Amino acid sequence: MCTSFVIHADQTIIGMNFDISQRPIKLALIDEQFIIFQKNEGRFLPAFGCTKSGIFMNLLSVAPNEAGIYRRGKNCVHMMKLFSDVLAEKVELSNLQKYLDETKIVNVPNYSVHSMITGKKKTFIVEPGRPLIERTKKVAVLTNFTFSTLLDADYKNVKGTGSERYKRAYEEISKNEDSFSLESGFKVLQQTAQYQGDFPTQLSIIYIPDEETVYFTVRRDFKKVFSFSFLTKQIEGKSGFQTDHVFKLSKQGVLLSELEQQNGVSTT
Template sequence: MCTSFAVHLDKTFIGMNFDISRRPIKIVLIGEDQLLVLQNDDGQFYPAFGLNSSGTFMNLLMVDPIEEGKYRRGKNCVHIMKLFDEILSGRIELSQLSEYLTNNVIVNVPSHSVHSLIAGRNRKTFIVEPGRKNIDINSSDSDFMVLTNFPVSDNSDNEYKNVKGPGNDRYIKAYEVITNNKETFNIATGVNLLKDTAQQSGDYPTQFSLIFVPEESKVHFTLNGDFTKIFEFSFINKQIQSIEGFTSNNSLKLTKKGVLLSELEDW
């Protein structure tokens, strides 16, 4: 269960709360330009979301399954993990994505059902829902998109206050915060939005929250729903550093080996 958004003003603000049951989570740097957040499931680490130095973000959020979105092989069928890899590696540019989605059918991987917010600079933002309808921000009159855990395409005829399904309360809250602050939205607004939609209890607590500003090549993030301590990762120097709320200054160079969130908690 997660909350994510993309807001397009003079800069782009992409945000997400990663809500999942307690488990090891780590941040890794693939090559020079892919930052991935991986979650451990039965001893193996799998991607949950990622972003790259070109300013592209993609996540994989739980959503109720439908038959049409289940994994299958076939002509022009592409499973969403392949799309994830091709988007973040840059093999598919966001300027090409609309045509790609028209010419291919996106399906899930076996035994999973997810949908994705894919966002980047210059209003290049999409919601991809396997087996359902894909949504391009250019088809709307809005400069932002929000995604939680219900199928947005199934609610396309509903006013935002009337959307139904898992995470609709978080969707409504995020939608209202963005609408009310659209002219002045900044990193602080985004952090407060994530704080307001974080889950502090239950089966899916917020373990990681981030704000990505592609134009600055920087990611601000917090751990375990604690918004008093803010970390920053920069694609420029490939480092994570403590920037707010810490008693001492800390930094580390991020690599393919990565760093567990539990290690950063000790800062």
């Protein structure tokens, strides 16, 4: 399922709740890209990620549409390829519209996703089979209903899968829009986290590009916050721990289960 948001204020703050059934989840650093992988049918597949330069992209479940179903073709590019090229900056945000004008974005076989792609100044929504959407507003939220259906709708009136999380996120962001902070971001994620059902929140992250730092909590424990710095390439316990924990991150990655084993005892 999942909920993501971005607010472009004095500084850009990006948030994401990764909601998925229990499975191995891995964090890895690959060529200055912080990527979250989830294991499915024996393979680790990318779910979302961000770069040292401030680019963020995710892959959120959405109902399929005929034009976006996987197919081969000279100008067809599937979402996993787009994900890889955007984070590697082979496709720059400044050229995204031109790139998509020349290609047809489709899903991979047996999946249907859409994506929030954001940098320090701009945010785009990509939905296979539909036109690129550039968000000119200060705030953008993405959950699991077709985003293009609400372009002219008030957020209070949206419908579909994830619409209640969408509304809660917007309401929480609006309370602190003029002074939005790391703490505000985690409050949004806490308000939209899923604690029950088939898709509980496994990972909640806040990325602040100006700090080149990702802050995150594991499996809905918002009292314990880890941080990952692109400068040190390390994961550390930021708050809520009695002892220090440091993990050097590489392309081999670290599992959430490994972080949980070192989770320590909350001091707050």
